[in-house]
Amino acid sequence: MTGPESPRKPELVCPAGTPAALRTAVDAGADAIYCGLANETNARNFAGLNFSPESLAQSIAYAHQRNVHVLLAVNSFATAPRTQMWKDSVDVAARIGADAVIVADIGVAAYVAEKYPDMRLHLSVQAGASSPEAIRYYCEQFGVKRVVLPRILTVAEISAIHRQIPCEIEAFVFGNIGMMSEGRCSLTNYATGISTNMHGVCSPASAVQYVRRPDGSTSAELGPFDIDCYSADESTGYPTICKGRYTNVSRPDPYYAFEEPVTLNLSSLLPDLMNAGVTALKIEGRQRSRSYVQMVVSAFRRAVDDISAGRQPDLGGLAQLSEGGKETQGAFKTKKWR
Amino acid sequence: MAAASLTMGPILFHWPEQQKRDFWFRIADEAPVDTVYLGEVVCSKRTPFFDHSLEAVAERLQRGGKRVIWSTLAEVVSKLDRKVIESFCGFDEVEANDVSALYFLKGRPHRIGQYLNVYNEETIRHLAGNGASHFCLPVELPLSTVSELARAARETNAGIEVQVFGKVSLALSARCYHARAHGRTKDNCLFVCENDPDGLDLKTHSGKPFLSVNGIQTLSEKYLNLSSEIAGLQAAGVSAFRLSPHSSDMVEIASAYRQLLDGAISAGELDARLDAVGVPAQRMNGFVHAQPGFAYVANRP
Numbered sequence: 001m002t003g004p005e006s007p008r009k010p011e012l013v014c015p016a017g018t019p020a021a022l023r024t025a026v027d028a029g030a031d032a033i034y035c036g037l038a039n040e041t042n043a044r045n046f047a048g049l050n051f052s053p054e055s056l057a058q059s060i061a062y063a064h065q066r067n068v069h070v071l072l073a074v075n076s077f078a079t080a081p082r083t084q085m086w087k088d089s090v091d092v093a094a095r096i097g098a099d100a101v102i103v104a105d106i107g108v109a110a111y112v113a114e115k116y117p118d119m120r121l122h123l124s125v126q127a128g129a130s131s132p133e134a135i136r137y138y139c140e141q142f143g144v145k146r147v148v149l150p151r152i153l154t155v156a157e158i159s160a161i162h163r164q165i166p167c168e169i170e171a172f173v174f175g176n177i178g179m180m181s182e183g184r185c186s187l188t189n190y191a192t193g194i195s196t197n198m199h200g201v202c203s204p205a206s207a208v209q210y211v212r213r214p215d216g217s218t219s220a221e222l223g224p225f226d227i228d229c230y231s232a233d234e235s236t237g238y239p240t241i242c243k244g245r246y247t248n249v250s251r252p253d254p255y256y257a258f259e260e261p262v263t264l265n266l267s268s269l270l271p272d273l274m275n276a277g278v279t280a281l282k283i284e285g286r287q288r289s290r291s292y293v294q295m296v297v298s299a300f301r302r303a304v305d306d307i308s309a310g311r312q313p314d315l316g317g318l319a320q321l322s323e324g325g326k327e328t329q330g331a332f333k334t335k336k337w338r
Numbered sequence: 339m340a341a342a343s344l345t346m347g348p349i350l351f352h353w354p355e356q357q358k359r360d361f362w363f364r365i366a367d368e369a370p371v372d373t374v375y376l377g378e379v380v381c382s383k384r385t386p387f388f389d390h391s392l393e394a395v396a397e398r399l400q401r402g403g404k405r406v407i408w409s410t411l412a413e414v415v416s417k418l419d420r421k422v423i424e425s426f427c428g429f430d431e432v433e434a435n436d437v438s439a440l441y442f443l444k445g446r447p448h449r450i451g452q453y454l455n456v457y458n459e460e461t462i463r464h465l466a467g468n469g470a471s472h473f474c475l476p477v478e479l480p481l482s483t484v485s486e487l488a489r490a491a492r493e494t495n496a497g498i499e500v501q502v503f504g505k506v507s508l509a510l511s512a513r514c515y516h517a518r519a520h521g522r523t524k525d526n527c528l529f530v531c532e533n534d535p536d537g538l539d540l541k542t543h544s545g546k547p548f549l550s551v552n553g554i555q556t557l558s559e560k561y562l563n564l565s566s567e568i569a570g571l572q573a574a575g576v577s578a579f580r581l582s583p584h585s586s587d588m589v590e591i592a593s594a595y596r597q598l599l600d601g602a603i604s605a606g607e608l609d610a611r612l613d614a615v616g617v618p619a620q621r622m623n624g625f626v627h628a629q630p631g632f633a634y635v636a637n638r639p
Binding site (some may be wrong): 009075076078079080081083086104105106107108110111117127128129130131132133134136137138141150152153157178180181184185186187189191192193194195198204205223224226227228242244245246247248249250251255257258259277286331335336337338 | 354362379414415419420423424428436437438439441442444455456457458459460461462463464465467468476477478482483486487488508509510511512514515518519523524525538539540541542543544546548549551554556558562624625628629630631632633
């Protein structure tokens with residue numbers, strides 16, 4: 001998939017939650033689109049989102065006519081006794097000609113490697129492979145061609161990993177940033193009984209409630225837990241456990257114990273990431289609207305083209321798309337984030 | 339059905355060296371557990387504090403008739419993490435908690451820890467094919483999944499272990515939340531996690547106990563207690579039951595679970611003994627019932 005492109009010009013990998021978003025991302029300049037089937041086999045299993053096998057086949061045709069690849073995420077964890085559902089999703093990808101499958105589960109990876117040895121295999125961020133040894137294991141055992149790195153590494157660490165692994169690197173550059181290591185978080189299941197790993201959902205809308213308190217404040221609840229509480233003059237946020245405010249014995253005023261609601265924006269680190277040996281830049285947001293996808297994808301398209309051509313990129317427009325307007329470079333810039 | 343084995347998991351918290359030594363010595367001499375897991379699972383920065391006690395502790399445990407397994411770090415990011423993993427994989431009997439360890443262990447017998455994502459029979463088969471002989475399952479699995487995995491494990495003669503007591507690990511992160519709570523970062527944490535022998539509890543705005551922070555790890559605030567589920571788990575093919583160490587009297591807790599496994603006391607009697615040693619009364623068992631993890635499902639057999 002790297003094809004004839006020089007390593008200096010990375011592939012732009014963009015999200016699509018619907019066929020319309022997919023066409024939008026293709027038209028806005030994506031090199032590849034990633035998406036999932038409308039079931040529990042992918043990590044963005046939200047109501048009204050994702051593809052049927054038929055709509056995926058049509059979307060792949062649309063993308064391929066424009067030389068854009070389509071990657072199918074089958075990246076939740078196949079859960080016995082429902083394992084067959086994940087195998088079926090892989091079969092769909094093979095049947096309708098997806099350009100790669102993105103998997104996290106060892107069992108699913110083993111199934112792909114055994115049944116479809118020629119299918120291109122990407123290791124999902126959900127696999128949490130954060131060291132050269134872990135990545136090499138997946139490459140040796142299953143023939144993984146690309147790893148999507150967890151969002152817990154600095155650019156310097158990414159660069160070091162690049163030199164020690166036999167596969168390509170895909171790195172997140174923009175979008176929602178979870179605070180917990182991907183694929184290793186059962187917080188949603190603890191509060192709601194719906195599991196991120198087993199059902200592909202973080203903070204399901206069906207478990208969310210906003211409750212108006214007598215003092216005019218609004219509490220945002222997930223299951224029975226108030227994840228945050230907003231005074232009348234604050235705008236309310238979505239209750240995601242790792243972005244809530246809590247107290248502890250020495251901090252009686254609620255604080256962001258894990259992270260504030262912020263958006264990852266690595267646009268200013270793009271040149272560094274490209275120099276670190278990153279093959280593909282990934283934009284998060286399969287749950288986002290078409291207009292969001294259009295704006296983010298075209299902004300990054302211009303930026304990547306500008307940097308590759310030695311021009312100064314302009315990324316001013318991206319800030320307004322950030323969650324609550326706040327941005328972070330997360331783990332990528334400095335170890336002090338940890 | 340083979341005799342159920344009782345195990346003591348790794349100490350998750352940053353107890354002072356002396357406390358850890360005393361803990362393991364007492365377990366070695368007094369606790370009716372078959373297997374113990376030694377090693378720092380959460381934070382490689384803590385490892386130097388206990389390095390020179392490891393040998394003495396392992397020796398004493400073995401003299402006490404315990405099988406000693408070395409449990410690896412659950413998350414590998416830094417150079418130090420990688421070094422620690424590699425050196426741990428040099429021990430005879432190792433439990434892998436991250437795929438990084440599998441890279442070193444493949445081809446020889448080893449165990450799979452509860453931090454590795456084992457959710458289906460294909461994963462069991464793959465890992466068993468590379469030498470895995472025992473699986474401690476992730477904490478969030480419902481009984482229906484545990485049963486299927488136990489069946490797959492039996493086909494490869496592997497053991498299946500499930501945690502039955504203690505706070506459960508819900509998430510790992512690159513960031514240290516203990517340091518953050520004190521306005522520090524992971525690199526200059528000054529080991530503030532040492533102040534909280536059972537984790538730093540977080541409450542919601544309305545004062546509801548919720549989670550517990552242990553360095554980069556987020557645990558449940560509630561203690562898991564599967565006293566009423568053990569019989570069902572045994573029937574499903576679970577062969578080993580893990581207690582996760584806390585500052586409460588773990589020898590007494592181990593004795594109670596041992597007696598429960600032997601049919602000498604009831605689940606109700608075990609619960610009363612947990613009360614007696616001061617284990618917080620609000621307990622959880624939801625995951626195994628396919629309910630929210632924090633929930634307690636009344637299930638008296």
